[in-house]
Amino acid sequence: MNIVDIKKQDLQKKNFILFLAYGLAGTLGLLAQILLKQDNAVIISIGVPLILTVAIYFLTRLTNKLAIIFPYIVIISGTITATGTSYFYEVSIASIVLALFVLILSSLHNNQGVFLFGYIFSVLAMIVNVLFDTTGIFEGKTINVFFVQFIMALGIFLQVRQSKALFTNVENLVGNAEMKAKDEELHKQHLQTAVTTITTNLEQIRNSTHASIYSQQEMLQAVDEVSIGSQRQADHVVDIVKNTEATTDSVKEMVGHLNAIVRQAEIAEKNAADGSEVMNKMKNEIDQFTVFFVELNKTFNDLSNKINETNEFASTIRKITEQTNLLALNASIEAARAGEQGKGFAVVAEEIRKLAGVTDQSLEKIDTNLNEVNKYNEAALGKLEIGVTQIYSQVQTADKSNKSFNELFETMQSLQNELSKFLKDVDAIAENSEAIQTSTNEFAAIIEESTAAVEELNATLVNITDEQKTIAKYIDETYEETHLIKK
Numbered sequence: 001m002n003i004v005d006i007k008k009q010d011l012q013k014k015n016f017i018l019f020l021a022y023g024l025a026g027t028l029g030l031l032a033q034i035l036l037k038q039d040n041a042v043i044i045s046i047g048v049p050l051i052l053t054v055a056i057y058f059l060t061r062l063t064n065k066l067a068i069i070f071p072y073i074v075i076i077s078g079t080i081t082a083t084g085t086s087y088f089y090e091v092s093i094a095s096i097v098l099a100l101f102v103l104i105l106s107s108l109h110n111n112q113g114v115f116l117f118g119y120i121f122s123v124l125a126m127i128v129n130v131l132f133d134t135t136g137i138f139e140g141k142t143i144n145v146f147f148v149q150f151i152m153a154l155g156i157f158l159q160v161r162q163s164k165a166l167f168t169n170v171e172n173l174v175g176n177a178e179m180k181a182k183d184e185e186l187h188k189q190h191l192q193t194a195v196t197t198i199t200t201n202l203e204q205i206r207n208s209t210h211a212s213i214y215s216q217q218e219m220l221q222a223v224d225e226v227s228i229g230s231q232r233q234a235d236h237v238v239d240i241v242k243n244t245e246a247t248t249d250s251v252k253e254m255v256g257h258l259n260a261i262v263r264q265a266e267i268a269e270k271n272a273a274d275g276s277e278v279m280n281k282m283k284n285e286i287d288q289f290t291v292f293f294v295e296l297n298k299t300f301n302d303l304s305n306k307i308n309e310t311n312e313f314a315s316t317i318r319k320i321t322e323q324t325n326l327l328a329l330n331a332s333i334e335a336a337r338a339g340e341q342g343k344g345f346a347v348v349a350e351e352i353r354k355l356a357g358v359t360d361q362s363l364e365k366i367d368t369n370l371n372e373v374n375k376y377n378e379a380a381l382g383k384l385e386i387g388v389t390q391i392y393s394q395v396q397t398a399d400k401s402n403k404s405f406n407e408l409f410e411t412m413q414s415l416q417n418e419l420s421k422f423l424k425d426v427d428a429i430a431e432n433s434e435a436i437q438t439s440t441n442e443f444a445a446i447i448e449e450s451t452a453a454v455e456e457l458n459a460t461l462v463n464i465t466d467e468q469k470t471i472a473k474y475i476d477e478t479y480e481e482t483h484l485i486k487k
Contacts, residue, residue: 003175008064015070018108019057022074025101026050026081038089045084049077071109075118078102082125091133099125100149107156110163119153191485199482206479209472216465219331220458225352231451239367246374248434259423266416281397285390292390296383303376303429306369313366320359327352331457 030046053074060067082098089095099122106118126149130138138145331352 003171003178007171011064011067012060014109015057015060015067018071018074018105019053021108022053022078022105023050023057026053026077029081041088042085045088046081049080053077071106071111071114072117075102075106075114075121078105079121079125083128086125086129086132091129091135091137093137095129096126096137096145099129100152103149103153103156107160110160112157112160112164115157115160119157122149122153199479203479206472206475209468209475213465213468213472216461216468219334220461220465224458243367243371243374250374285393285397288390292383292386299376299379299383303373306373306376310366310369310373313362313369316362317359317366320355320362324352324355324359327355 026046027050030043030050033043033046056066056070056073060070078098079102082095082102085092085098086095102118102125103122106115106122109115123146126146130142130145133139
């Protein structure tokens with residue numbers, strides 16, 4: 001209910017009180033006049049205004065405009081009754097009271113306009129009583145009567161004014177209450193809208209947080225797999241380092257044996273002293289020895305090829321390491337972004353696993369080749385031992401073949417030159433083996449650093465996952481609280 005409805009109800013209640021007061025007074029007065037068998041003019045002056053007022057009152061129920069002027073109609077009706085009684089009958093205490101009654105009726109609405117209107121008509125009714133006074137009621141008392149009327153009017157006016165001020169304050173309070181109610185309703189709507197928005201945002205944040213936690217868990221699994229793969233790579237590299245060191249040692253031993261062969265060849269030059277028959281034998285043995293060293297040369301060529309393949313495998317491992325580091329960097333960037341794009345990290349993890357598989361295959365090839373290198377080295381050592389035995393046989397035969405010393409000397413010179421060249425080749429192989437060992441050690445250090453970085457990333461992801469779970473817990477609690485606020 002607003003202030004307009006309150007005013008309308010107040011007007012209807014005051015009209016009812018005014019109607020009730022005038023109706024009761026008029027009805028009782030009319031009955032009294034009828035019982036006293038007064039003149040018809042007096043009865044008409046009371047009854048006609050009363051009937052018109054009753055009819056108009058019921059019409060005020062139909063229209064609000066007529067309800068507003070109803071108090072003025074009642075005042076006019078009361079004035080007609082007061083003046084009619086004085087005019088058609090005689091001035092009496094009753095007619096004077098009727099004039100004052102009009103003043104009282106005008107105060108029932110607590111409206112200054114209605115009261116002033118009633119006061120004017122009450123004064124007019126009193127003047128009519130004074131003018132038509134034939135009984136001498138006002139004789140010497142006219143001023144007192146008007147003074148009393150004025151005093152009554154003044155008191156009633158003050159009461160009307162106070163009531164008007166009170167009603168104005170009540171009206172202001174009701175208006176303020178309505179404004180406050182509207183503001184509260186508006187605030188309530190704003191709060192409802194804000195809570196709805198907050199709930200929607202929290203729902204989205206909640207879903208995003210749970211998705212992020214799921215993605216981070218997948219990232220943790222992928223990082224664990226990468227860490228395991230890196231550890232396997234490190235183990236294989238350690239095996240490669242051990243095998244490379246063994247190869248280097250074998251090559252160094254081979255160089256020592258070849259130096260011994262050279263020294264034995266020099267001794268064979270000095271001790272050559274046998275006949276042509278023995279030299280023929282020696283020639284045959286040298287031919288066999290030449291074939292042997294051709295096979296030995298071929299063996300070492302195969303060894304050189306395998307070592308070159310090992311170098312290529314090491315280069316492949318280095319490239320795989322670079323790609324692995326690049327993918328690890330992409331994985332870190334993808335992990336930082338997370339969110340709904342967290343599934344992209346699964347693709348990166350898959351690529352990392354593929355690269356790890358390629359690395360394992362390359363390492364298996366390297367292991368296989370190194371095993372073959374070791375076999376070739378063992379074959380070379382066996383053949384070198386056979387060559388040493390044959391050289392010893394040649395030395396014994398040379399002791400018996402002094403006549404063919406010059407031919408043997410030239411042959412041994414040629415053999416010495418070949419052995420010198422072969423020593424250079426073996427030195428180059430030794431240097432390459434050392435280079436392979438150095439590169440492999442560096443590769444092992446890089447893999448160790450990668451493993452440490454992956455472990456650090458794993459620890460960071462664990463911390464982030466724990467924090468995300470805590471945040472998700474707080475968001476769930478806030479989400480439940482907002483639902484309680486909405487309820």
